[in-house]
Amino acid sequence: MENVLTRYRNTTILVAVLFAQIIGLAVQIKKPTEAGPMRLLRYWVVSAITPLERGVVGAGHGLRDLWSDYLYLRGVREENRELKQQIEQMRIEEVRLQQDADQARRLQALLAFKEQFISQTVAAQVIGTSGSEQSRILYIDKGSAEGIQPDMAVVTPDGIVGKVLRVFRTSSQVLEIGDQSSGVGGILEKSRLQGIVKGSGAGEISLQYVMSDEKVEPGERVLTSGGDRIFPKGLPIGTVTGAAPGRDLFLNIRVKPSAALGRVEEVLVITKVVEKEAESDQAAGPVRAADILAQRLPTVERKAPSAPPTPGAAAPPSPTPKSAANASSATPKPSPVAGAPAGNPVRPKPTPAPTRSGPSLETPPQTSEGAPR
Amino acid sequence: MSVAVTYTSREEIEVYRFSPFATVLIPLFAILAQVFVPVKLRFFSVFDLPLLVTLFFAVARRSQVSGLMTGAIIGLLQDAMTHQPLGLYGIAKTVVGYGASSLGVKIDVENPGSRLLIGFGFYWVHQAVYFLVARNIGGLQLEWRWVHTFGAALANGLLAIVIFAVLDRHKQRA
Numbered sequence: 001m002e003n004v005l006t007r008y009r010n011t012t013i014l015v016a017v018l019f020a021q022i023i024g025l026a027v028q029i030k031k032p033t034e035a036g037p038m039r040l041l042r043y044w045v046v047s048a049i050t051p052l053e054r055g056v057v058g059a060g061h062g063l064r065d066l067w068s069d070y071l072y073l074r075g076v077r078e079e080n081r082e083l084k085q086q087i088e089q090m091r092i093e094e095v096r097l098q099q100d101a102d103q104a105r106r107l108q109a110l111l112a113f114k115e116q117f118i119s120q121t122v123a124a125q126v127i128g129t130s131g132s133e134q135s136r137i138l139y140i141d142k143g144s145a146e147g148i149q150p151d152m153a154v155v156t157p158d159g160i161v162g163k164v165l166r167v168f169r170t171s172s173q174v175l176e177i178g179d180q181s182s183g184v185g186g187i188l189e190k191s192r193l194q195g196i197v198k199g200s201g202a203g204e205i206s207l208q209y210v211m212s213d214e215k216v217e218p219g220e221r222v223l224t225s226g227g228d229r230i231f232p233k234g235l236p237i238g239t240v241t242g243a244a245p246g247r248d249l250f251l252n253i254r255v256k257p258s259a260a261l262g263r264v265e266e267v268l269v270i271t272k273v274v275e276k277e278a279e280s281d282q283a284a285g286p287v288r289a290a291d292i293l294a295q296r297l298p299t300v301e302r303k304a305p306s307a308p309p310t311p312g313a314a315a316p317p318s319p320t321p322k323s324a325a326n327a328s329s330a331t332p333k334p335s336p337v338a339g340a341p342a343g344n345p346v347r348p349k350p351t352p353a354p355t356r357s358g359p360s361l362e363t364p365p366q367t368s369e370g371a372p373r
Numbered sequence: 374m375s376v377a378v379t380y381t382s383r384e385e386i387e388v389y390r391f392s393p394f395a396t397v398l399i400p401l402f403a404i405l406a407q408v409f410v411p412v413k414l415r416f417f418s419v420f421d422l423p424l425l426v427t428l429f430f431a432v433a434r435r436s437q438v439s440g441l442m443t444g445a446i447i448g449l450l451q452d453a454m455t456h457q458p459l460g461l462y463g464i465a466k467t468v469v470g471y472g473a474s475s476l477g478v479k480i481d482v483e484n485p486g487s488r489l490l491i492g493f494g495f496y497w498v499h500q501a502v503y504f505l506v507a508r509n510i511g512g513l514q515l516e517w518r519w520v521h522t523f524g525a526a527l528a529n530g531l532l533a534i535v536i537f538a539v540l541d542r543h544k545q546r547a
Binding site: 009010013014017018021022024025026028029038041042044045046049052053056057126127128129130131132134135137138139165166173175179180181200201202262265 | 407408409411415419437438441442445450451453454455456457458459460463464467468471503506507510512513514515516518521
């Protein structure tokens with residue numbers, strides 16, 4: 001026996017090493033949570049590698065900042081001027097969006113909707129990847145010391161990136177949505193069809209479990225549904241690029257991620273999500289659903305009194321004295337119509353019912369030129 | 374009496390060794406580059422620098438035990454950076470390290486042509502072992518992509534020529 005082992009020493013060692021690794025692998029597969037020497041090895045390796053990565057990233061950014069902030073300043077003045085113009089335009093746009101958001105909030109309050117607010121985020125820098133095509137992992141430079149915990153959502157302004165998988169003291173592992181073990185609750189923006197966004201071996205994502213008899217158009221946006229309890233509802237995931245009948249009864253809906261997953265350098269980790277019922281604008285007092293719907297729905301403009309005005313006669317009394325009164329009370333917020341872009345269809349101004357009680361939501365008519373700046 | 378058949382261009386097979394400095398730092402640098410460079414250049418994850426380093430050490434030392442141990446250690450370190458169970462890369466690189474060192478005894482591994490073939494061929498072996506282990510033991514739902522694997526194998530073969538030439542400077546005659 002000893003002779004055989006000596007003769008086949010190399011092969012024996014090969015078999016022993018492979019056997020040990022297979023046993024270790026089997027143990028890890030059986031146990032859902034990583035523990036013992038495996039966790040220790042991973043912890044050591046990540047703790048040894050990530051500080052080096054952090055150093056390399058820091059040095060790279062230092063050099064880049066030195067170049068862009070102090071040396072390469074060509075066209076900065078022109079860019080500054082353009083940015084100032086953009087800010088002005090965005091301020092106008094912001095007023096309009098604020099109005100829409102206020103209105104939506106009031107409607108949600110009436111329906112007792114529960115909203116999820118992202119109340120706290122931590123900005124982090126991507127310092128590494130897994131380096132493997134089979135494991136779509138990012139490493140960020142924030143860990144448990146900064147309050148990061150597993151299963152927190154990781155996003156960019158463009159869309160979601162993934163979720164925190166493992167947390168170390170000064171770094172964390174983020175599982176990208178393109179990984180094949182990833183799954184995110186998704187909903188199509190227009191058709192409101194729900195499914196699960198899953199990754200593939202090639203790092204692409206698709207919306208699955210949508211019945212094949214549904215119609216899905218390319219270009220439709222896919223948002224988070226909030227059903228996975230990780231990503232807050234309504235964050236962009238991607239855009240549908242194509243849909244075809246897949247296996248079983250479901251469609252195979254290909255999705256292009258909103259976030260540039262291959263070029264992510266900075267991310268936001270959502271560390272706190274507050275769920276609360278939407279609050280209406282209390283300053284305006286109690287508002288009836290009918291009033292809000294009247295504001296939203298197009299109505300027929302009230303015609304002028306049938307009697308033609310005689311020259312020199314006094315102008316007919318306004319049919320909306322209350323609106324006029326409100327107009328004089330200097331409402332701080334402009335009308336939704338006020339900031340509407342010229343190209344957008346503007347709904348006719350609703351006419352208040354004569355029997356309305358309580359404060360009106362009406363504001364004096366303004367044109368887009370009258371938008372506050 | 375059995376005669377060992379070799380296809381080397383020399384009378385004697387040259388065996389090399391490496392300084393402890395190079396033995397530790399070269400694999401570490403390969404792993405660091407493998408996990409860091411794709412942050413800036415995503416396509417870089419097609420390359421497998423730890424695999425090429427494993428191949429280089431295995432064919433230079435020409436010792437099967439040394440080759441398989443190098444492969445196992447580098448593979449496990451690489452596993453630790455992924456989110457998958459430890460051992461998938463470890464097993465694949467153990468097999469590759471053993472195979473490359475066995476082959477290094479038989480053929481000339483000093484010219485660019487053979488290095489291209491080593492990089493190309495062992496990438497296939499590595500991916501096949503990884504795929505089999507990940508599917509059958511790891512329970513992962515992987516898709517085997519022929520065209521992609523062919524392209525990646527070719528890319529790694531070409532990179533092997535460059536990497537081996539760079540690392541040749543650290544070789545010391547045993």
